[in-house]
Amino acid sequence: MPEIGLTINGLPVTVDEGTTLLEAVRFLGWPIPTLCYMDGLSPYGACRLCVVEIGEGAEARLVSSCTYPAQEGLKVRTASERVLRARRMTLELLLASCPQSKTIQDLAAAHGVRQQRFKQEYEDCILCGRCVRMCEEQMMAKAIGFRNRGENRSIGTPFDIKSDVCRLCGACMYVCPTCQLRCTYNEPERAICGACANLTPPCIDKEQFNDMMCYMSPCVACEIEKEG
């Protein structure tokens, strides 16, 4: 496979052709935070946390490293002041839409976000599309997808009813980086476990959950129920 020479943080490196900047940078050991990226799924470039700066001087610009292929002679900076500033802003915005998400809270804390200047929305989804790609690419189901547009955009099944092609595998919830899609107690026929935030897991008293798989490994509610 042809190799490509590029400079990452001033260090000349060679990578295989077709490698994305994110893969190259991570392989070489520099940290880049991501939310929408996942090994085994196609890169999507939705969360914008993986931004890096490429080019020099007036040519320099920010790109999402997960979707940008390595190019010959490219100069990449993964932690320049501009990158860090953009990343902090992105995190502040993500935090404003999903302030309850532990994952985003941790990332924000780790990257020095010390303020919240935006109105908190308490959404349960950052529309990163991980679950959509998981459902399509790994589970081969295509049961969920994006719906509507703009501020009404959401992820779910067509017509908001249980999909014929959904096998209730739970992979969508398993890969959700905001861990909020699990908490769907209000809509039991579409929910799977909901144990992560509910003090009384709905699987205990809802018969609809019998044929559903559960990925909540610390949640032993069903076992307790059996014993009792």
Added chain:
Amino acid sequence: MTQRANGPDSRDIRPQQGVDTKDIREIVARRGDERGGLIAVLQDIQARYGYLPQEGLKEVAEGTGRSLVDVYGVATFYRSFSLTPRGKHLICVCLGTACHVRGAPRILEQFQRELGVGVGGTTPDGEFTLETVNCLGACALGPVVVVDGKYFSNVAMPGVKGILREARSGSTRLKEPAAQASAR
């Protein structure tokens, strides 16, 4: 979904009683299965039924080999597609910047008062559906109101009643059924 009675004297081009799957299969077949064909198929179905019926979307997904969620995503992405049945006449008030400064919000209010429905609503008799659009590109003619594909320019408050009368008389309806979908 609301069902509405449809008299034999109706000028309506679309059958309201259920969805003919054969019909939809025909539309899908006519547009072939090229990649860009999905929107054309949905436009044809909308021109036929006035909205996109649920069973229709399923039929399209099957016919084109796409997943239902893809078809549904496209159908909900575009404003001109409707998933709920619309009235016999579609009133579209332009709220673009030029129309807005020339009084479109008051025109819209007048329509709402006359029809007794909000934006996106259909009158109980199934005659009118009121919608807004963000710009029709006819800014010099503002405020613009489109009824069933016919454009009314420089609409003023007193003209609203006349537009509704004209719509009821059926003269706003264009002859080509497909023209309604392509006008927007």
